[in-house]
Amino acid sequence: MKKMILRKGHRLRPGGAYPKTTITIHSTANANSTALNERAWLDNPTNNRYASWHYCVDESGVVQAIPDQEEAWHCGDTEGNRHSLSIEICESGDRVKTLLNAAKLAAEKLTEHGLTIKELRRHADWVEKDCPRILIDPVYIYRNYGWYWFVKQVEEAVESMKTEKRYNTIEDIPEWGKATIQQLINKGAIADARHLDLSEDMVRTLVIWSRFMA
Numbered sequence: 001m002k003k004m005i006l007r008k009g010h011r012l013r014p015g016g017a018y019p020k021t022t023i024t025i026h027s028t029a030n031a032n033s034t035a036l037n038e039r040a041w042l043d044n045p046t047n048n049r050y051a052s053w054h055y056c057v058d059e060s061g062v063v064q065a066i067p068d069q070e071e072a073w074h075c076g077d078t079e080g081n082r083h084s085l086s087i088e089i090c091e092s093g094d095r096v097k098t099l100l101n102a103a104k105l106a107a108e109k110l111t112e113h114g115l116t117i118k119e120l121r122r123h124a125d126w127v128e129k130d131c132p133r134i135l136i137d138p139v140y141i142y143r144n145y146g147w148y149w150f151v152k153q154v155e156e157a158v159e160s161m162k163t164e165k166r167y168n169t170i171e172d173i174p175e176w177g178k179a180t181i182q183q184l185i186n187k188g189a190i191a192d193a194r195h196l197d198l199s200e201d202m203v204r205t206l207v208i209w210s211r212f213m214a
Contacts, residue, residue: 005066006065020083023106023110025089025102025120026075035062038088039063053065057105059090076129087102087109091134095134100153135147167199168195170193172196
């Protein structure tokens with residue numbers, strides 16, 4: 001993961017603070033660019049488009065351009081731009097390796113934001129556009145590595161993370177549950193704040209309970 005955040009006030013970083021309710025998958029529609037190329041394009045003075053993204057993935061890894069909580073102009077819909085986290089998938093290089101990197105990132109972000117596989121979206125689900133074309137357009141799909149294959153990879157990665165993950169300190173808790181757990185610690189509802197020993201399901205249950213009681 002390379003954090004290469006656009007400077008504050010950048011014309012393609014609209015800002016704001018919005019909870020993420022979905023994750024939207026895109027592909028770059030550029031057969032030759034890498035994640036670093038795509039990041040450089042955001043700063044290119046000849047770029048006059050109003051389009052941006054949170055993450056871009058290629059065969060080598062991930063580049064982040066906009067913080068998770070902020071808006072990015074990526075799906076032609078105000079609700080989606082504000083409340084959906086965008087992942088751009090590069091079309092160059094080793095396709096399968098790139099897709100697996102993207103699936104792992106999507107799984108991590110679904111988990112971090114307290115979302116499920118049902119909250120995974122395609123750009124085409126927001127507007128009429130052939131995107132991500134490498135996952136939905138037969139002309140661009142590599143072998144049988146299409147959308148349903150990709151969703152399965154994300155789902156398997158999510159399940160793998162669930163069986164392995166336990167949280168022992170407040171710093172370990174994902175952002176979507178951190179405030180709730182901190183409140184419980186402050187109130188003395190959790191006996192040992194230095195050894196929480198909470199599973200993801202336990203954190204999720206406490207968050208739901210807290211929202212219900214509010």
